[in-house]
Amino acid sequence: LFDGRQSAIAASVQRGCCRLLAQMGYAAVTEFSLATGRRVDIMALGPKGEIIVLEIKSSLIDYRTDAKWEEYLDFCDRFYFAVPPEFPREIIPGEVGLVIADRFGAEILREGPHTPLPPARRKKLTLHAARVSARRVHRFLDPE
Amino acid sequence: LFDGRQSAIAASVQRGCCRLLAQMGYAAVTEFSLATGRRVDIMALGPKGEIIVLEIKSSLIDYRTDAKWEEYLDFCDRFYFAVPPEFPREIIPGEVGLVIADRFGAEILREGPHTPLPPARRKKLTLHAARVSARRVHRFLDPE
Numbered sequence: 001l002f003d004g005r006q007s008a009i010a011a012s013v014q015r016g017c018c019r020l021l022a023q024m025g026y027a028a029v030t031e032f033s034l035a036t037g038r039r040v041d042i043m044a045l046g047p048k049g050e051i052i053v054l055e056i057k058s059s060l061i062d063y064r065t066d067a068k069w070e071e072y073l074d075f076c077d078r079f080y081f082a083v084p085p086e087f088p089r090e091i092i093p094g095e096v097g098l099v100i101a102d103r104f105g106a107e108i109l110r111e112g113p114h115t116p117l118p119p120a121r122r123k124k125l126t127l128h129a130a131r132v133s134a135r136r137v138h139r140f141l142d143p144e
Numbered sequence: 145l146f147d148g149r150q151s152a153i154a155a156s157v158q159r160g161c162c163r164l165l166a167q168m169g170y171a172a173v174t175e176f177s178l179a180t181g182r183r184v185d186i187m188a189l190g191p192k193g194e195i196i197v198l199e200i201k202s203s204l205i206d207y208r209t210d211a212k213w214e215e216y217l218d219f220c221d222r223f224y225f226a227v228p229p230e231f232p233r234e235i236i237p238g239e240v241g242l243v244i245a246d247r248f249g250a251e252i253l254r255e256g257p258h259t260p261l262p263p264a265r266r267k268k269l270t271l272h273a274a275r276v277s278a279r280r281v282h283r284f285l286d287p288e
Contacts, residue, residue, distance in 0.1 A: 018282055027278035030285075045278065049271050126271055127193050133277035134171035134189065138162055140284050141174075 009058040009084050016101030017082050029129050054082045078112040153202040160245030161226050173273050198226045222256040
């Protein structure tokens, strides 16, 4: 799906978003697999357990080939598309959250709709994020 | 408190314990700070959200200078001391969990008492573990 250039753009957007999230007090988990099999580009956990999801779109083609954004709302309290500065942002529906990002940082242009998670799903997603992240740290520290 | 040799032993025990925990399907978080200010050596999250704590004791002196082990029970469903093979294990009370570990692996010699966490504390510890681990991953990926 991605050529090399799209991947490089996506990596920059990811990096910038994670920096913004850290500044906001959120802890970001990248390439986070849901129970449905879908993998979200970034999920982030706020200090009170708030869950936001950012889906990176590096280009128009990438955006057009994606599933409907409404699907993501079931897995977060707030959802945003995150795009590079050169992305034609006017094509993104006005009711969806929008973040512009490059390699060095990001900015929220528009808040996503607030769709509070049911407690059981929040609990499950939080535990899953904890286990995925802890295992990633372990793999860094003990790669064997 | 630690001389170089004690730290090296503790690091080996930590590594072996984390390997055992991974084999058991637990995701381990090392040097995990609690709200009380106390830092536990290893906390680990099971597939259903079970929380266990392992406290590493590299030597008799290390063991003797520690606070009472009963304090740890408030922060986990099960508690274990983790010690190196040469540790005089007979001095550890028979009702506490006991793990023997070296650099390459570990073994549970005795299960710790089962002290189920209240749901609110489990939720808080899980969220804290998720945020701490996600931030550690982020620091590895983007050290700036």
